[in-house]
Amino acid sequence: MKSSFNKSSQLSQQVYHTLGKYLQRDPKDLHPEDSLRDDLGLDSLQTIELVYEVESAFDLQIPDEDFGRLTTIGAVILYLDERLHGQGSTLSGHQATPLAKNSRPTPLVKKTKSRPTSKKSRT
Amino acid sequence: MTARVVITGLGIVSPIGVGVPTFWKSALHGKTGITAISSFGDFPMESYRSRVGGQVSDFRLPDPSEDKFSSRVDRYAQFALAATREAIQDSGLDLEKESAERMGVMAGVGMGGMMMGERELTTLYQSRKPHRVHPNFIPTITLNSASVILALAFGAKGPNLTISTACSSSIHSIGQAMQAIRLNQADVVIASGADASITPLVFAGFCSLRALSTKYNDHPDQASRPFDRGRDGFVMGEGAGTLILESLRHATRRKARIYAELAGYAATNEAYHMVIPREDGSDIARTVSLALKDAGVSPSQVDYVNAHATSTVVGDDVEVKGLRAVFGKRLNTIMVNATKSLIGHTLGAAGAIGTIVSALSIQTGTIHPTVNYDDPDPHCALPGLSTKVQKKSVRVGLVNAFGFGSNNAVLVLKKFS
Numbered sequence: 001m002k003s004s005f006n007k008s009s010q011l012s013q014q015v016y017h018t019l020g021k022y023l024q025r026d027p028k029d030l031h032p033e034d035s036l037r038d039d040l041g042l043d044s045l046q047t048i049e050l051v052y053e054v055e056s057a058f059d060l061q062i063p064d065e066d067f068g069r070l071t072t073i074g075a076v077i078l079y080l081d082e083r084l085h086g087q088g089s090t091l092s093g094h095q096a097t098p099l100a101k102n103s104r105p106t107p108l109v110k111k112t113k114s115r116p117t118s119k120k121s122r123t
Numbered sequence: 124m125t126a127r128v129v130i131t132g133l134g135i136v137s138p139i140g141v142g143v144p145t146f147w148k149s150a151l152h153g154k155t156g157i158t159a160i161s162s163f164g165d166f167p168m169e170s171y172r173s174r175v176g177g178q179v180s181d182f183r184l185p186d187p188s189e190d191k192f193s194s195r196v197d198r199y200a201q202f203a204l205a206a207t208r209e210a211i212q213d214s215g216l217d218l219e220k221e222s223a224e225r226m227g228v229m230a231g232v233g234m235g236g237m238m239m240g241e242r243e244l245t246t247l248y249q250s251r252k253p254h255r256v257h258p259n260f261i262p263t264i265t266l267n268s269a270s271v272i273l274a275l276a277f278g279a280k281g282p283n284l285t286i287s288t289a290c291s292s293s294i295h296s297i298g299q300a301m302q303a304i305r306l307n308q309a310d311v312v313i314a315s316g317a318d319a320s321i322t323p324l325v326f327a328g329f330c331s332l333r334a335l336s337t338k339y340n341d342h343p344d345q346a347s348r349p350f351d352r353g354r355d356g357f358v359m360g361e362g363a364g365t366l367i368l369e370s371l372r373h374a375t376r377r378k379a380r381i382y383a384e385l386a387g388y389a390a391t392n393e394a395y396h397m398v399i400p401r402e403d404g405s406d407i408a409r410t411v412s413l414a415l416k417d418a419g420v421s422p423s424q425v426d427y428v429n430a431h432a433t434s435t436v437v438g439d440d441v442e443v444k445g446l447r448a449v450f451g452k453r454l455n456t457i458m459v460n461a462t463k464s465l466i467g468h469t470l471g472a473a474g475a476i477g478t479i480v481s482a483l484s485i486q487t488g489t490i491h492p493t494v495n496y497d498d499p500d501p502h503c504a505l506p507g508l509s510t511k512v513q514k515k516s517v518r519v520g521l522v523n524a525f526g527f528g529s530n531n532a533v534l535v536l537k538k539f540s
Binding site: 024045048049052055056061 | 187254255257258259262
């Protein structure tokens with residue numbers, strides 16, 4: 001069963017709205033565990049477009065070196081929470097734990113072989 | 124011996140209809156697609172000298188579940204996708220059975236993805252934030268985005284070229300498609316032309332060039348009037364046309380319906396001026412003669428011309444001078460029509476749409492009327508041009524296109540036998 005992790009926070013709602021608009025999907029059908037690549041089917045260019053939408057929605061710039069952290073919807077929310085509210089911020093009572101420790105920046109063309117953070121670790 | 128090339132499928136997106144049946148019905152009724160341009164978003168239209176255009180009003184994007192490509196490209200390439208989908212369906216090609224490596228794409232594009240181009244330019248200049256430029260900007264405005272998206276959508280892995288020679292682009296794309304088949308580089312080629320650049324900047328540019336009609340802003344349906352004494356410039360249009368070309372052998376093997384044979388092609392440059400044609404029409408005459416020679420037909424065999432006829436004062440006059448140099452008095456008996464009188468000048472799509480019209484005219488023996496030919500200009504008199512439908516067998520037809528930069532291109536179509 002999919003978790004409703006963080007969906008109630010204002011930040012989360014804004015992220016789900018942005019993602020839903022880009023993906024042309026009902027935000028209710030999106031879940032924090034969803035991998036941008038494996039579950040949402042985004043290729044590298046589409047991931048870049050999604051990040052662009054997030055940058056525009058939150059009026060910030062996401063550096064290339066942070067791309068590798070943005071593997072799941074939950075990871076995007078936690079990343080934005082860190083950026084907007086600083087390290088150690090909490091979301092709906094959840095500690096903003098470091099994301100995808102071993103992740104690497106996603107190549108622009110070739111699909112990375114690195115796996116997204118385990119869904120189990122998010123529940 | 125080089126392969127004979129035939130036309131087996133047609134598809135169109137135009138200001139007088141999306142889809143060949145609607146377009147052809149409108150054309151035969153002399154329906155005009157020229158209307159007032161209401162606005163460019165927040166732009167005040169009244170500040171433009173010309174305020175009329177041939178816009179495609181009934182184009183609907185296909186459902187993403189049926190077409191995942193359209194949402195990724197600019198409007199002109201969306202038109203090309205729609206026209207090509209229709210053309211392939213019309214041809215009866217079963218893409219599952221075709222060799223992908225033997226299927227090519229040749230696309231003619233004049234302006235390309237200017238809608239997104241202008242939007243992103245505005246975003247950058249207003250925001251002063253480079254990261255606000257959309258990631259899909261470069262893939263979208265790269266001029267070959269249409270030919271690439273057609274290859275992706277229809278699995279064509281053969282030769283893939285984009286040809287940009289302004290208003291003659293898609294005569295060249297069709298001509299080069301024919302050459303690829305003649306050279307045995309492909310069995311089937313998707314030959315397309317598309318443009319959708321009725322945008323604030325492009326429209327302003329053509330206004331500044333004093334190339335557009337300005338006298339008929341209150342009567343848009345009268346603005347495009349090729350060969351008429353009252354003409355005062357062209358009317359911008361938008362659209363796409365796609366033809367499926369095949370080697371005769373390939374078409375015969377699969378028992379395809381053949382609209383016409385594509386028999387000749389010529390491409391020249393006048394080396395004269397960026398926007399003005401050589402006044403005596405001699406290079407146009409040379410191009411027509413070369414195309415006829417390529418087709419192996421003599422001027423006496425030609426009975427139809429789909430004229431370039433943009434409705435500019437100089438251009439129409441020069442075209443007739445060129446035709447008269449080739450055909451002499453016989454030009455008076457050749458049927459001529461000007462498709463741009465109905466839809467305006469669709470730039471990169473114009474040649475493809477003219478070729479589609481010619482193929483349909485050969486197949487049906489019907490020539491669509493030219494509208495607004497109310498007061499024939501004696502300097503470019505064409506007795507074979509009519510404001511009414513003409514019914515007469517067409518055995519050999521010409522399609523003309525002449526682009527900025529002195530680019531001339533002519534195709535010769537023959538009734539298939």
